Amino acid sequence: MKSMAMKPKKRSNLRIQFGTAYYRAKRHVEWITSAETFAGTRKMELLPAEVFKHQSLLFRKLKDVDMWYQYNKVENLKIAVKELNGIVIQPDETFSYWKLLGNTTKRKGYVEAMILHYGSFKPGIGGGLCQLSNLIYWMTLHTPLTVTERHRHSYDVFPDSNRTQPFGSGATCFYNYLDLQIKNTTDQAYQLHLFLTDTHLVGEWRTEHKSVNSYEVYEKDHLITYEHWGGYIRHNRLYRKVFNSTGKMVDDQYITENHALMMYEPLLEQKEAIVNQ
Template identity: 45%
Template sequence: MKQKLTKLFPALYRMRIIQLRLYRHFTNLNPALTYAKHRTQHTLPYTCKKHQSLLRRKLGSSDPILQENKITNLRLSVAKMDGIVIRPGETFSFWKLVGKTTSAKGYIEGLLLSQGGVKRGVGGGICQLGNLLFWMALHTPLQVVERHHHSFDPFPDDHRVLPFGSGASVFYNYIDLRIYNPTQTTFQFRLWLTEEHLKGSVHSNELIPHSYHVEERNHRFLEKDGRTYRENEIWRKVIDRRSGNTNREEKMLHNFSEVKYDLFSTT
């Protein structure tokens, strides 16, 4: 009902965004939170996880120029975040580092997913950076304390590498990706772009005792009330490095999203 009202009355949607952003600004003042803000170009010695994602993929019928624009936006965002160190007790916040993506800072129009559809907007496309960070964090003992996922699946799986639903949506500033360090180990994200990929790695100042394997389970498409939905679970195995034994298995995510494309046209 709320989404229908905001579509009918765009001013209500804009007012709601202002309200949510002001509330997040207020909650950011919480003195109990210590945000990660120190960056260094000296890479910590132990590599926990590396990953890369294609910069250009076929995304339905979307304008390919918007993907080129996305690359510009990613470069600007990566420059604000590469080398960030998350010390014990600190919280990584995507938006505390990137800040508001405005044209004055060089950001241009890219793809945005909003209100159940695909739109154009300044700074669009940097969710890809959130996806990369979230996936790497799942392979460490860091705790993801805030993560959002779109309620709809907008594009078919053309060159999709990671399981459906393993990304993280970001929208300034109240839809954030936040990662807390509950350990006594210091972690660091390194991020960069090549001609074809967005690349990243997460490092630590000491060897962590476990490795992590993340996998999809119980994936399915289903029909409900005349609409198509996609559902799955993301599980993580925590593996002892010395013995190779799996210490435990954890269900990290349950995803349920409306499919916005024609399944039959993608086969």
């Protein structure tokens, strides 16, 4: 795998503000002028067939992170889940995470929670919603739906002790230009079902008829490289095995590759942080 020179870049607050305004405006223009038909219909009655279901812990102990970030994240997730639960993607429609959610403002009830920021974290209105985009992306990899836009995390911020999914299997989000978009290229509708329990964020993709294929996502070529400028970069590639209704593997598909700046020493004791995706 080709090593990437991902030396951290320092940008002024002014440049960040101008850049954010530019890319947000660009995205709004794209939404208006796009030939895509975006999903917008919600149906509370569940479609009959479950395709794939997953859940992720709401409260995780992270090194040097106060728990109030976690409690506020849950409040933000409650709002976002209410907006996205029941969304149906008809054939040839595209699901856009941010087109459906809109901006995460105080007026909508969003509160300050954790936002990852250039290798560290800070409080921000609407923080924590990457947990939801991560969940939706991971579930989508186990369906015939097609991910047409996904952004990887540029930084590996916390050690991954007790990780249950391959590194790089999430999708970062930032309103509105770091979007997660999913196109339904099948011949039947797919429905997103989301809810929270006391301990987990839970989601599933449902459809009209039982899916013929099942999927297993795995990683290849995982490695950590030490760069000349003194930092570490973590790499891997994601693939998925496709199985037919009899359990026979019929395909092995490339998904994506990941490269992330590590913000901790590779040999850091894993007990210092617990991360469950």
